[in-house]
Every structure is written in structure tokens, then in C-alpha cells.
Amino acid sequence: MVVWPRSDSPYAKPLPQTELSILTSPESAVRARSTATSAPWQRELRDSIRDPRRLFEALGLPAELAAEAAAAGADFPLFVPPSYLRRIERGNLADPLFRQVWPAAAETESVVGFTDDPVEDAAFALRPGLLQKYAGRALMVVTGACAIHCRYCFRRHFPYDESPPNERVWAGAVETLRNDPTIEEIILSGGDPLTVVDSRLARLAEQFAAIPHLRRLRIHTRLPVMIPSRVNDELLAWLTGTRLTPVMVIHSNHAQELDAEVAAALRRLREAGVLLLNQAVLLRGVNDTVDAQADLNLRLIDLGVTPYYLNQLDRVRGSAHFEVSVERGREIMKELRRRLPGYAVPRYVQDQPGAAHKVALA
Ligand SMILES: *Cc1c(COP(=O)(O)O)cnc(C)c1O
Numbered sequence: 484m485v486v487w488p489r490s491d492s493p494y495a496k497p498l499p500q501t502e503l504s505i506l507t508s509p510e511s512a513v514r515a516r517s518t519a520t521s522a523p524w525q526r527e528l529r530d531s532i533r534d535p536r537r538l539f540e541a542l543g544l545p546a547e548l549a550a551e552a553a554a555a556g557a558d559f560p561l562f563v564p565p566s567y568l569r570r571i572e573r574g575n576l577a578d579p580l581f582r583q584v585w586p587a588a589a590e591t592e593s594v595v596g597f598t599d600d601p602v603e604d605a606a607f608a609l610r611p612g613l614l615q616k617y618a619g620r621a622l623m624v625v626t627g628a629c630a631i632h633c634r635y636c637f638r639r640h641f642p643y644d645e646s647p648p649n650e651r652v653w654a655g656a657v658e659t660l661r662n663d664p665t666i667e668e669i670i671l672s673g674g675d676p677l678t679v680v681d682s683r684l685a686r687l688a689e690q691f692a693a694i695p696h697l698r699r700l701r702i703h704t705r706l707p708v709m710i711p712s713r714v715n716d717e718l719l720a721w722l723t724g725t726r727l728t729p730v731m732v733i734h735s736n737h738a739q740e741l742d743a744e745v746a747a748a749l750r751r752l753r754e755a756g757v758l759l760l761n762q763a764v765l766l767r768g769v770n771d772t773v774d775a776q777a778d779l780n781l782r783l784i785d786l787g788v789t790p791y792y793l794n795q796l797d798r799v800r801g802s803a804h805f806e807v808s809v810e811r812g813r814e815i816m817k818e819l820r821r822r823l824p825g826y827a828v829p830r831y832v833q834d835q836p837g838a839a840h841k842v843a844l845a
């Protein structure tokens with residue numbers, strides 16, 4: 484998960500609106516435009532909480548903090564789907580799921596070293612919407628929309644509402660892939676690629692499958708965890724319906740996110756033959772203890788998901804209050820190795836601009 488264009492990069496220009504504008508529109512406008520034919524997962528997106536007052540009320544938290552959250556979230560608005568809300572403990576400001584979506588006042592403090600584009604992805608664009616940092620793998624930014632707004636996201640300063648999926652940009656990316664026989668794997672990222680409707684993703688998958696040198700189709704997504712109903716027949720059909728090997732890297736940071744509905748969605752993916760991996764971000768107050776990491780990674784294994792990466796936080800402006808020192812991260816890793824089977828221990832890595840791969844920290 485590491486790519487977001489800076490607002491001055493060539494593919495950050497405003498593009499025409501599509502159905503995905505629902506994600507960032509005011510709630511009243513969304514309701515007026517919603518159709519009776521939308522899928523359950525699309526209704527979840529539509530019904531997501533965007534108003535901090537509603538979030539705090541739903542969770543029985545003090546109303547004064549809601550006003551503060553509204554101010555802190557001015558440039559990266561709150562966005563919480565109902566299915567995720569149900570997993571947050573009421574009345575608990577320290578809840579690890581709540582902390583991931585709470586626009587805390589600390590976000591507005593400026594901290595030296597925390598910038599708008601910490602991973603310098605703008606420098607790695609092959610063309611608009613397509614990035615290559617590493618050998619054999621290219622990453623396509625199919626949309627700017629997400630099913631949740633994670634406060635620590637390194638893409639948080641991107642103008643989300645100006646980057647709907649765009650056929651012209653996609654076609655250009657497909658053309659570039661076709662002309663580069665060194666690329667064996669295409670990674671769909673964003674934003675979250677699974678906020679795009681299946682009919683469009685299916686067309687894209689077919690175009691990839693028609694490129695002889697492509698072997699794998701990888702999806703980087705939080706949707707199976709945020710809105711498990713997203714894993715439906717249509718998705719499984721295009722993801723597993725081509726000659727490409729399907730790989731999905733989900734993003735879960737805490738065992739409490741992985742309830743029975745998520746378990747069922749992951750089981751469907753696994754039974755359909757999708758290789759399932761997880762990446763997490765090491766976050767202060769969310770999962771920066773050995774117990775939290777052990778619970779998360781063992782729960783993932785029980786659900787058929789292999790822990791892949793534990794990412795050191797990218798130092799994006801507004802996220803300093805989530806940072807855990809690398810020293811502390813290494814201590815956690817050391818203890819995890821002692822406690823867990825080797826296959827349940829993720830690699831602790833950092834995205835360092837200019838490196839030929841994610842850099843191992845422990
Ligand atoms: C992280 C990342 C990848 C994937 O790297 P893996 O180590 O293969 O998971 C690919 N492209 C970009 C630009 C990335 O940031």
C-alpha cells in the first residue's frame with residue numbers, strides 16, 4: 484500500500500465525476516441520488532457516517548469532542564461505514580477501532596519531519612495512474628475513493644473527490660503494461676480499488692489477462708474487512724475468472740476488526756482460490772503491544788490469511804500521534820518471534836523512497 488500522487492503530479496488533475504462521487508458528497512445529496520438497484524455494499528457506503536456528531540452520538544461519547552473532531556477533520560473528512568461502526572465498543576475513547584477513524588485534535592499540530600508526500604511516490608509514475616517502484620510489479624491507482632478514512636493514511640492529503648476512476652486513464656495504463664514485457668504482476672490500489680463496481684473491474688481484469696506477460700493480479704484493499712458484503716459472487720467471478728493468479732492483500736490492524744462476517748467473507752475468497760495476505764500499520768494506541776500483535780496475527784492465520792507486512796508508519800502530516808519508535812517496533816517483533824509460529828510473524832518493513840524493495844527493520 485504505498486502510492487499516492489501529490490496534488491501537483493500529472494495524474495492528480497480533476498477528472499469527471501462518476502458514481503463514486505457518492506463517497507465524498509454531503510449525506511443529503513447522496514440520499515437524493517441513491518438508487519433502489521444498488522448492491523448491499525454500495526448501500527453501506529452510502530449510509531456511512533460523515534458527520535462527527537453522528538459518530539459520537541452513536542458511540543455515546545461526549546458531544547464537545549465531536550466539535551473538535553469536525554475541525555480536525557476539515558481537510559480529510561470523517562468516513563466510517565456502518566459495518567465497522569458496529570465493531571467499535573461504545574463509550575470507549577481508547578477503542579482501537581475508534582482511534583483509527585477519530586479526527587483527533589492532535590492532527591492539526593505540525594510536527595517536524597511529517598510531510599504531505601512522505602513516500603515520494605510522485606517520482607515513480609510510469610504514466611498517469613501507473614507507478615513502478617519495484618522490479619516486475621506495477622501498481623495502478625484505479626480510484627481515490629475508500630470505504631473508510633484511516634487517520635494515519637499517507638494519502639490523506641490527496642484531493643479524494645477529484646479522482647474518480649477514469650476509463651481514459653485506465654486505458655493508457657493498460658497500454659503501458661502491454662508494451663513492457665518485464666512486468667509480470669499488476670497491483671490494483673488506490674484509494675481502494677474495490678470501491679469501483681464489479682462490471683468495470685471485470686472489464687479491466689479481462690484486459691490484463693489478454694497481456695501475455697502478465698501472470699498475477701493483486702488487489703490491495705481494506706474492503707473485505709470494512710464492508711464484508713463486498714465479497715460477492717460478481718467480485719469472485721472476475722477475480723478468479725481469468726488465467727491470472729489472484730492475490731489479495733487485505734489491511735487489518737486489530738483482531739477486533741475480524742468478526743464473524745469478515746471471517747465468512749475471507750472464507751469465500753479462500754475457497755475461491757485467492758491467495759490471502761494481510762498488511763497492518765504499527766500504530767500507537769491501536770496495536771503497539773505484543774498482545775495486540777499476537778492476537779491479530781493468530782486470528783488472521785485462523786481465518787486463512789497469512790500475515791505479510793507490518794508497516795512502520797509513513798510520516799505524513801497529521802499522523803505524528805500514531806507513531807511508534809522503530810526501537811519499540813523491534814522489541815515487539817522480537818517477542819512475537821518467541822511466541823508465534825514462524826508463519827504467523829509478519830515482516831516489519833518501511834517504505835523508503837529510492838529503495839529497490841520495502842526495507843526490513845527487524
Ligand atoms: C509496496 C509497493 C508494491 C508492492 O511491494 P511488495 O513488496 O511486492 O508487496 C509495489 N509497488 C509499489 C509502488 C509499492 O509501494
Ligand code: SF4
Pocket residue numbers: 484628629630631632633636637638673674675705
Ligand atoms: S483504506 Fe487504505 S488508502 Fe484508504 S484511507 Fe485507509 S489506509 Fe488510506
